[in-house]
Amino acid sequence: xxxxxxxxxxxxxxxxxxxxxxxxxxxxxxxxxxxxxxxxxxxxxxxxxxxxxxxxxxxxxxxxxxxxxxxxxxxxxxxxxxxxxxxxxxxxxxxxxxxxxxxxxxxxxxxxxxxxxxxxxxxxxxxxxxxxxxxxxxxxxxxxxxxxxxxxxxxxxxxxxxxxxxxxxxxxx
Amino acid sequence: xxxxxxxxxxxxxxxxxxxxxxxxxxxxxxxxxxxxxxxxxxxxxxxxxxxxxxxxxxxxxxxxxxxxxxxxxxxxxxxxxxxxxxxxxxxxxxxxxxxxxxxxxxxxxxxxxxxxxxxxxxxxxxxxxxxxxxxxxxxxxxxxxxxxxxxxxxxxxxxxxxxxxxxxxxxxxxxxxxxxxxxxxxxxxxxxxxxxxxxxxxxxxxxxxxxxxxxxxxxxxxxxxxxxxxxxxxxxxxxxxxxxxxxxxxxxxxxxxxxxxxxxxxxxxxxxxxxxxxxxxxxxxxxxx
Numbered sequence: 398x399x400x401x402x403x404x405x406x407x408x409x410x411x412x413x414x415x416x417x418x419x420x421x422x423x424x425x426x427x428x429x430x431x432x433x434x435x436x437x438x439x440x441x442x443x444x445x446x447x448x449x450x451x452x453x454x455x456x457x458x459x460x461x462x463x464x465x466x467x468x469x470x471x472x473x474x475x476x477x478x479x480x481x482x483x484x485x486x487x488x489x490x491x492x493x494x495x496x497x498x499x500x501x502x503x504x505x506x507x508x509x510x511x512x513x514x515x516x517x518x519x520x521x522x523x524x525x526x527x528x529x530x531x532x533x534x535x536x537x538x539x540x541x542x543x544x545x546x547x548x549x550x551x552x553x554x555x556x557x558x559x560x561x562x563x564x565x566x567x568x569x570x
Numbered sequence: 571x572x573x574x575x576x577x578x579x580x581x582x583x584x585x586x587x588x589x590x591x592x593x594x595x596x597x598x599x600x601x602x603x604x605x606x607x608x609x610x611x612x613x614x615x616x617x618x619x620x621x622x623x624x625x626x627x628x629x630x631x632x633x634x635x636x637x638x639x640x641x642x643x644x645x646x647x648x649x650x651x652x653x654x655x656x657x658x659x660x661x662x663x664x665x666x667x668x669x670x671x672x673x674x675x676x677x678x679x680x681x682x683x684x685x686x687x688x689x690x691x692x693x694x695x696x697x698x699x700x701x702x703x704x705x706x707x708x709x710x711x712x713x714x715x716x717x718x719x720x721x722x723x724x725x726x727x728x729x730x731x732x733x734x735x736x737x738x739x740x741x742x743x744x745x746x747x748x749x750x751x752x753x754x755x756x757x758x759x760x761x762x763x764x765x766x767x768x769x770x771x772x773x774x775x776x777x778x779x780x781x782x783x784x785x786x787x788x789x790x791x792x793x794x795x796x797x798x799x800x801x802x803x804x805x806x807x808x809x810x811x812x813x814x815x816x817x818x819x820x821x822x823x824x825x826x827x828x829x830x831x832x833x834x835x836x837x838x839x840x841x842x843x844x845x846x847x848x849x850x851x852x853x854x855x856x857x858x859x
Binding site: 425426428429430431432433439440460461462465468469470473474475476477478479480481483484487491494523524527530531534536537540541543544 | 590593594597598600601602604605607608609615618619622623626629630633634637638640641703704705706707709710711712714715716742750757758777778779834835836837
């Protein structure tokens with residue numbers, strides 16, 4: 398009879414943690430000062446990209462709890478009103494989970510197009526949350542639109558990195 | 571037999587769906603509860619932010635090394651390219667400064683004798699700490715930086731943060747080994763300032779963009795692009811005279827300021843404790859974040 402050793406169990410757990418670990422890494426990476434002129438006021442939403450990707454391709458290893466934890470962590474670290482990012486990420490994931498039939502075996506351009514719609518919704522929701530829950534005044538809408546465009550444009554790069562990690566490190570579903 | 575198995579799988583799927591929906595709704599409820607806690611119990615949320623920041627800053631310190639090294643080498647390369655022109659400009663500046671030095675020395679001795687005549691109480695000396703910027707949490711939704719000095723280095727909430735160019739912001743939360751600095755461009759930042767030669771008073775308000783704006787400007791004031799903006803010292807949150815920026819644009823009553831400190835070049839900052847009580851000790855709008 399085949400018996401799983403402790404190492405094998407640890408290996409399985411570690412592989413299941415890849416989505417969460419990568420998302421936290423992207424969150425920390427987004428906080429590293431890049432010293433690029435103009436970029437700090439319009440940084441892309443890396444965690445949104447990660448939550449979307451893992452919800453589409455690896456829903457088995459990245460549930461609502463993971464998206465919520467990432468959102469709260471981001472709110473605490475970035476200084477955005479507590480709960481605003483968590484709400485955005487949860488709603489993004491809810492949309493993806495409800496459209497699982499649409500996402501199954503779709504070519505990348507269609508998944509990217511769907512991401513664009515999600516990113517627009519998420520960006521606007523965060524913008525509204527920042528104004529309503531935070532200081533009472535809203536950031537410039539132009540910057541929010543800039544952040545949304547930057548997020549959509551950056552998605553293929555981040556998506557490719559996560560796809561590579563999924564193929565190399567995770568067990569196929 | 572096969573039909574029975576299919577039925578079991580369908581039931582399991584339904585159960586899983588129900589559980590997932592329950593988890594989603596519960597988490598949404600928790601998120602709204604967190605929003606309320608964030609508004610009501612600022613001390614608790616602030617503690618949580620400090621704890622998380624303190625835990626993450628060592629990682630950011632490592633992650634920021636490559637970007638810092640690249641930025642430094644680019645800056646070095648640029649400096650090397652412009653070294654001749656810079657040298658002649660520095661020589662000219664040096665000559666001018668030597669003249670100013672003579673004037674300053676004369677004024678200093680004059681000042682000293684006048685102070686002794688008036689029996690003036692000296693201003694408290696400011697204590698400062700220098701720190702490296704390891705995190706830039708900025709974006710459209712918040713504008714703050716994380717630095718590598720905290721309460722163990724003598725940093726406290728409300729300390730003024732500057733560089734050689736001017737004002738960066740002030741310490742919003744001081745952890746043990748790290749601090750969060752609220753930038754002057756953040757949507758929660760309010761700074762009393764003086765504009766131009768006419769000494770017009772106003773409040774500098776951030777909006778998470780690159781250029782903060784002036785509010786509460788007097789009706790009969792004349793502010794033009796190029797006017798210098800410095801802290802006024804009102805409300806004792808900042809000492810007077812710290813350079814902030816220049817008026818970049820005046821249009822339809824909206825006055826935009828270009829800060830002297832360019833955010834993308836921020837690598838090291840100075841955290842200064844001027845010993846000001848200020849409005850920060852009160853639980854005001856600033857303590858909300």
